[in-house]
Amino acid sequence: MAFEVNGVTYETDEDGYLANIDQWNEDAAKWLAEDEGVDMSESHWEVVNFLREYYEEYRIAPMIRILTKAIGKKLGKEKGNTKYLYELYPGGPAKQACKIAGLPKPTGCV
Amino acid sequence: MVDKIETPELTGEIKIPKIEPGATSHYRPNQASEKHNNNLGFPGTRVENWQEKSIEKMDDLLSKYKSLLVYLDSCVRCGSCADKCHYFLGTKDPNNMPVARQELMRKVYRKNFTVGGSLFPVLSGAEDLTEDVMTEWYSYFHQCSQCRRCSVYCPYGIDTAEISMAAREIMDTAGIGQKYCNEILGKVMDVGNNLGLTKPALANTLEFLEEDVEEETGVPVKFPLDQEGADVLLIAPSADFFSTPHIEGFMGYAKVFHEAGISWTVSSYASEFANFGMFIGNYETMQKVATRIKDAARELKVKRVIVGECGHAWRVAYSFWNTLIGPFDFLDKKYKNPTHICEFTLELLDRDAIKVDLTANDNRVVTFHDSCNVSRGSRMGDSSGGQFEIPRKLIKKVCGNFVEMDSETIRELTFCCGGGGGLLTDELIELRVQGALPRAEALHEVMKERGVNTMAMICAICKAQFTKVLPSYGIDMEVVASLHQLVSDAIVLKGKVGV
Ligand code: SF4
Numbered sequence: 001m002a003f004e005v006n007g008v009t010y011e012t013d014e015d016g017y018l019a020n021i022d023q024w025n026e027d028a029a030k031w032l033a034e035d036e037g038v039d040m041s042e043s044h045w046e047v048v049n050f051l052r053e054y055y056e057e058y059r060i061a062p063m064i065r066i067l068t069k070a071i072g073k074k075l076g077k078e079k080g081n082t083k084y085l086y087e088l089y090p091g092g093p094a095k096q097a098c099k100i101a102g103l104p105k106p107t108g109c110v
Numbered sequence: 111m112v113d114k115i116e117t118p119e120l121t122g123e124i125k126i127p128k129i130e131p132g133a134t135s136h137y138r139p140n141q142a143s144e145k146h147n148n149n150l151g152f153p154g155t156r157v158e159n160w161q162e163k164s165i166e167k168m169d170d171l172l173s174k175y176k177s178l179l180v181y182l183d184s185c186v187r188c189g190s191c192a193d194k195c196h197y198f199l200g201t202k203d204p205n206n207m208p209v210a211r212q213e214l215m216r217k218v219y220r221k222n223f224t225v226g227g228s229l230f231p232v233l234s235g236a237e238d239l240t241e242d243v244m245t246e247w248y249s250y251f252h253q254c255s256q257c258r259r260c261s262v263y264c265p266y267g268i269d270t271a272e273i274s275m276a277a278r279e280i281m282d283t284a285g286i287g288q289k290y291c292n293e294i295l296g297k298v299m300d301v302g303n304n305l306g307l308t309k310p311a312l313a314n315t316l317e318f319l320e321e322d323v324e325e326e327t328g329v330p331v332k333f334p335l336d337q338e339g340a341d342v343l344l345i346a347p348s349a350d351f352f353s354t355p356h357i358e359g360f361m362g363y364a365k366v367f368h369e370a371g372i373s374w375t376v377s378s379y380a381s382e383f384a385n386f387g388m389f390i391g392n393y394e395t396m397q398k399v400a401t402r403i404k405d406a407a408r409e410l411k412v413k414r415v416i417v418g419e420c421g422h423a424w425r426v427a428y429s430f431w432n433t434l435i436g437p438f439d440f441l442d443k444k445y446k447n448p449t450h451i452c453e454f455t456l457e458l459l460d461r462d463a464i465k466v467d468l469t470a471n472d473n474r475v476v477t478f479h480d481s482c483n484v485s486r487g488s489r490m491g492d493s494s495g496g497q498f499e500i501p502r503k504l505i506k507k508v509c510g511n512f513v514e515m516d517s518e519t520i521r522e523l524t525f526c527c528g529g530g531g532g533l534l535t536d537e538l539i540e541l542r543v544q545g546a547l548p549r550a551e552a553l554h555e556v557m558k559e560r561g562v563n564t565m566a567m568i569c570a571i572c573k574a575q576f577t578k579v580l581p582s583y584g585i586d587m588e589v590v591a592s593l594h595q596l597v598s599d600a601i602v603l604k605g606k607v608g609v
């Protein structure tokens with residue numbers, strides 16, 4: 001599978017996640033977000049950026065609690081919780097946000 | 111794209127639906143890639159002579175497992191299993207009646223392994239393993255969560271789960287693997303857990319939890335990693351390092367060890383309790399995954415192995431570890447190995463080795479969801495029925511308000527969450543939502559009638575599945591709780607700020 005934005009083709013796996021994380025850029029993120037029905041606000045981008053930073057270092061998405069805490073620090077304590085993350089990403093912060101951030105899909109009992 | 115899922119309506123009772131043939135014949139999980147199949151020693155793609163290979167494998171399994179032969183031979187079509195499967199109740203597809211699911215294999219068995227079937231195929235309902243039959247196999251043997259509820263009602267004890275496992279093993283052998291299970295099993299062999307959590311990531315996660323708990327309680331509860339010479343090796347499902355409410359349960363285990371003053375450690379080499387080798391019915395894979403745990407226990411020189419909240423893995427540990435990786439003669443014989451974390455915590459509470467303040471959970475009215483593999487595939491503790499009693503006793507120790515759901519949906523009659531058996535994957539989300547119907551009905555009733563606001567459980571799959579699908583039924587995901595999350599909230603930590 002694949003999609004195309006501004007003349008660039010992005011390969012995806014059968015679940016629609018980017019096949020090559022290095023190919024990720026804002027164009028791809030916007031396309032993936034639209035496909036997921038997510039309207040990207042600044043808060044959405046904060047989540048995506050944090051996921052990418054964490055992935056860069058650890059080669060995996062962070063545990064949900066690490067993510068909520070980081071978002072709380074950036075956007076205010078009242079937003080540092082799972083509920084708020086689900087408001088941003090109804091498909092789940094781990095799966096939907098990872099997809100938009102270009103990360104591979106988390107596997108396992110999650 | 112998140113499509114709208116057709117959620118069955120809650121009617122206030124678990125009803126036998128009017129059948130809709132073929133309703134879910136299009137549900138099928140993604141197939142494994144060449145790499146994922148090869149990782150496990152299966153052919154990368156469907157082999158040219160797949161029919162021959164499949165029948166050969168079936169022959170092999172029939173001679174290895176006499177039970178399979180008996181199951182295929184002994185059904186009298188009494189129909190008492192027909193309406194007992196949550197997938198049938200939720201999807202209305204008659205192929206999800208356990209007897210019909212078995213029939214998919216039985217007809218091929220008759221054709222190839224019985225005289226009547228080979229001579230008079232039409233009369234005896236025998237059929238070759240054609241392309242169409244294989245399509246049905248892939249679809250409907252992946253609409254069985256191997257929960258064994260049907261077997262409880264079968265007068266002959268026919269276990270559809272075992273038939274599903276055999277079917278999946280046959281398909282794998284022919285190069286037709288399922289992505290979700292096979293990819294994950296590859297990760298366990300590579301990295302040590304289903305998630306693909308690397309050692310630095312695991313270390314970071316545990317450090318974070320240490321800080322988090324100390325911030326919250328003022329008590330330096332440790333989350334040790336690879337600590338040689340610790341008394342206990344704790345084996346948790348890796349979801350406990352990643353998702354909510356799994357993590358909250360994991361924090362509970364840590365607090366229990368801390369308060370009991372017992373040294374423990376997590377292993378980065380064996381950082382997974384789950385064992386999907388069982389779901390694909392492959393003994394060798396199951397053994398390889400389990401062996402990592404034995405190796406880690408030896409390497410870390412621990413005295414005992416305690417395992418976390420994970421249903422199917424408890425079945426593997428309780429019922430199969432001894433054959434797979436036993437004997438555990440290198441561990442301290444004083445202890446039962448493995449011990450379930452619920453047994454462990456309850457025993458500490460019974461002898462007052464740790465203290466709880468159950469008013470901490472006064473805001474909760476709790477019910478308990480029995481997980482299928484714990485209920486029907488294992489036991490716990492020293493007396494029969496321990497797998498039902500121990501978790502309930504533990505809940506009642508840490509929370510004053512406990513309510514049971516409908517008696518036909520608990521204990522050995524419990525309904526699967528709808529995501530077990532290797533089906534917890536996004537492309538099967540409709541099946542998962544529909545399969546959760548009976549549990550959603552029973553839960554909804556006690557929420558409405560008895561004010562229940564918490565459903566505790568001891569299985570990582572159940573937790574992930576329910577947080578995902580219950581909102582489709584209008585039930586908040588925060589209802590879903592780890593049993594040790596309740597322990598975590600009630601345990602009295604010495605030196606806890608404000609106490
Ligand atoms: S084992 Fe469970 S999922 Fe499979 S047919 Fe029986 S009741 Fe249905």
Ligand code: SF4
Binds near residue numbers: 184187189192264
């Ligand atoms: S209950 Fe047992 S014997 Fe009766 S139809 Fe089901 S599998 Fe066959």
